Amino acid sequence: MAATKKDRQASAARARADKAEKQREAALTALRSLFVLEYVANGGNGTQAYLSATGGTVKPSTAAVEACRLLRDPNIRAAVDAKLAERHKRLEMKGDEAIALLSLTARADLREAYDETGKLLPFHQWPETLALAARAIKANGDIILQDPLKARELMAVATGRLRSTVDHFHNFDHARYLAGLDDPPNGKA
16 A cells, blocks of 8 residues: 555656646747747847847846757757748739839829829828839928839830840940040940
């Protein structure tokens, strides 16, 4: 009977130890997961990620060492790589989206920024085509748009209506031209 009581005590002790270990693992897993999220969010600063994940309860030198240790862990690296791939996929601009934005820029009409009396509308009331094409609004109210001609050129190239070529074999000597020793490249002065 004494052996049974001893076995039960040992079993209970093992159960308590297992529970404590599982709690430590859960805390470590939570810390590791938070570290990965913080590391990706802050652009790859391991020390800052560790400080954030621990709530700033460790010294920066400790955070640097622990971050380095975590980043050598293949599971952490895989989690970071997976989060970065997920982020890249979410933020990636497809070709169709780029062409659609170019199209909006090419079609921007500055007249749409004004009401019927000629007063500049608040920015939030501008049509999307104009809002996307605006590069800057000066203090005096002047609106500077993205270059619509460049947008149209890029659209023409993207749709195959314009072929962009580069002369890789020209041998124009810019220094001689600037010194006044050569004619301009197109033969016009």
